[in-house]
Amino acid sequence: MRLIAHLTGVVGGLQPAAASAGLKPCGYVLIALLALPFPAQAQETDPPDGTKITSVQVSGLEFTRLSPGLQEEIGKLAGTPLNRQQLRDLAARIEAEQPRYITAVRVTPDPEGARVAFVAARIRDQDQPANINTKYTVEGAEIRGVPDRDITPDMRADLQALTGKPLDDDLAERLETTLRAAFPKYDVSRRTSRGDQPRHIKLVFLLSRNEASRWLRFEPLDANALFHSDQGWGANLPLSMRGGDVMVNPIFAFDNADDLVEEYTGFALRVESRRVGTERLGLFFEWSTYDEDWRDATLAALALNPAIPGPYRNRMSFTPLAKFAFTPQLSVAGGVGITELDPLIEDAGFESQMANAAIGSLRFRQQWEASNSASHHVGAAVPTRTVKAALESDLSYERYLAQAEYLFRRAKHQVFVSGLAGGVSGDAPLFERFSLGDSRTLRGWDKYDIAPAGGDRVFHASAEYRYRGLMVFLDSGSVWNTGTDKRVRFSAGGGFTPGPVFFTLGFPLNTDEFRAVFTMGFRFGISPFSVRKY
Numbered sequence: 001m002r003l004i005a006h007l008t009g010v011v012g013g014l015q016p017a018a019a020s021a022g023l024k025p026c027g028y029v030l031i032a033l034l035a036l037p038f039p040a041q042a043q044e045t046d047p048p049d050g051t052k053i054t055s056v057q058v059s060g061l062e063f064t065r066l067s068p069g070l071q072e073e074i075g076k077l078a079g080t081p082l083n084r085q086q087l088r089d090l091a092a093r094i095e096a097e098q099p100r101y102i103t104a105v106r107v108t109p110d111p112e113g114a115r116v117a118f119v120a121a122r123i124r125d126q127d128q129p130a131n132i133n134t135k136y137t138v139e140g141a142e143i144r145g146v147p148d149r150d151i152t153p154d155m156r157a158d159l160q161a162l163t164g165k166p167l168d169d170d171l172a173e174r175l176e177t178t179l180r181a182a183f184p185k186y187d188v189s190r191r192t193s194r195g196d197q198p199r200h201i202k203l204v205f206l207l208s209r210n211e212a213s214r215w216l217r218f219e220p221l222d223a224n225a226l227f228h229s230d231q232g233w234g235a236n237l238p239l240s241m242r243g244g245d246v247m248v249n250p251i252f253a254f255d256n257a258d259d260l261v262e263e264y265t266g267f268a269l270r271v272e273s274r275r276v277g278t279e280r281l282g283l284f285f286e287w288s289t290y291d292e293d294w295r296d297a298t299l300a301a302l303a304l305n306p307a308i309p310g311p312y313r314n315r316m317s318f319t320p321l322a323k324f325a326f327t328p329q330l331s332v333a334g335g336v337g338i339t340e341l342d343p344l345i346e347d348a349g350f351e352s353q354m355a356n357a358a359i360g361s362l363r364f365r366q367q368w369e370a371s372n373s374a375s376h377h378v379g380a381a382v383p384t385r386t387v388k389a390a391l392e393s394d395l396s397y398e399r400y401l402a403q404a405e406y407l408f409r410r411a412k413h414q415v416f417v418s419g420l421a422g423g424v425s426g427d428a429p430l431f432e433r434f435s436l437g438d439s440r441t442l443r444g445w446d447k448y449d450i451a452p453a454g455g456d457r458v459f460h461a462s463a464e465y466r467y468r469g470l471m472v473f474l475d476s477g478s479v480w481n482t483g484t485d486k487r488v489r490f491s492a493g494g495g496f497t498p499g500p501v502f503f504t505l506g507f508p509l510n511t512d513e514f515r516a517v518f519t520m521g522f523r524f525g526i527s528p529f530s531v532r533k534y
Contacts, residue, residue: 046107053114057118087116122170136167138203145208175205176188216274216325216331224522226439231448235253235256239251239252253265257438265290266289268287284320289317292315298311311430317338330364332360332363333363337359353394353395354395355387355395365380377406377409378405403422414464414465424456434451435454439504441477442460444508451479471497488510490508
């Protein structure tokens with residue numbers, strides 16, 4: 001308490017000078033913490049490194065708001081030799097977990113050793129809307145999103161304590177922390193709206209079920225608008241309309257050539273429910289119609305290999321699927337894909353072809369938090385497409401694929417590793433053939449230089465490291481046809497990814513030609529794979 005009183009006094013003494021210098025309130029706190037005698041500024045009375053730590057405390061911040069791993073490491077300090085670098089590292093971890101606070105370390109002598117205190121101070125900015133709301137009286141406060149019976153008496157008492165007086169931001173944050181601990185399967189947000197009376201506000205703590213706790217997830221949408229220096233511009237733009245466990249997505253494609261060898265423009269409508277009577281059962285429907293445009297390199301490759309089914313003018317598909325979750329981590333899906341391919345030349349007397357396949361998929365996903373403030377995400381999927389006689393398909397083929405990804409996060413660091421392998425047998429249409437060399441695979445290569453008509457065998461592996469918005473990567477892979485030589489290609493590069501926007505420069509490695517491929521645009525989606533997800 002004396003330390004907090006000292007901090008308050010320092011802030012009060014420095015406020016006039018800081019205000020004259022144009023600093024905001026967060027600047028006062030920073031100056032105050034800098035004015036404290038830090039351990040690094042050793043004085044003659046400061047305990048030296050190696051002194052036994054007799055007690056440890058955290059002030060200015062509820063200890064329970066820290067992660068269990070960080071709580072454990074701080075608790076283990078008592079009885080160990082003093083190490084100021086270790087203390088500074090722990091203070092940095094407190095700031096990483098609680099970005100609205102800054103933390104200083106205080107070491108004071110004790111008859112039996114040294115006492116350690118981590119002093120956390122809230123960063124306040126007079127321009128933040130939450131702090132502006134402290135000027136208004138709370139007309140009412142409520143919790144929404146969970147059954148009323150699950151709200152405990154303590155939560156109701158906090159709601160009552162918030163009502164009828166100016167907003168107590170600290171109490172509101174404590175209630176948010178309590179709700180997160182009590183409802184780990186929910187995301188908690190605070191909403192403020194105008195009250196019925198002047199200078200009054202209404203406060204709502206909104207809880208929504210988080211995706212990690214769902215038995216089934218909506219199919220990932222690859223929303224993008226991209227530029228590839230070899231392949232030009234393209235876009236795939238969905239308009240998501242979601243209500244509870246049902247999602248409707250009209251999808252508009254414009255000259256999209258990023259995921260297939262064909263360049264297509266058209267429209268799709270996707271309707272999905274991830275709860276049909278139970279959270280374990282879901283339904284998926286997608287109808288699409290796309291007009292195709294073909295590159296000269298693809299047409300030339302098809303002319304040299306007549307065994308590959310030829311190009312088409314329009315591709316219309318209908319895909320109904322049913323999904324079932326054994327656990328929140330493991331699910332299966334099954335259904336059919338009915339596709340009609342119109343001939344490229346209408347007056348040649350050719351009829352449309354049907355490419356109808358039975359679809360199956362096994363999917364696994366898991367994520368967990370480590371004790372050192374790190375998180376791990378693992379995902380894998382095995383989709384298959386097989387033509388059955390009962391489906392009356394003009395083309396007969398099988399397509400199988402295995403793909404996996406791993407994401408490690410810690411503070412501002414991310415490591416992403418992914419891989420895929422697959423094959424096609426029979427006379428598969430062009431949209432079922434594999435390609436590499438786009439904005440997500442073999443970055444630095446052009447797909448139309450590698451396999452302009454796609455291949456029936458593929459594998460790809462990628463490793464990527466990100467720090468803040470900076471990124472470096474290494475890709476390797478091969479796409480080839482059965483009976484031909486398999487050439488493994490490598491590429492490396494880097495880029496800048498501030499949120500969904502990205503800029504990437506990739507260089508092919510094992511080639512005599514020195515060149516670079518530049519890609520840019522935006523993408524909303526979690527999977528790096530360029531192949532379809534079902």
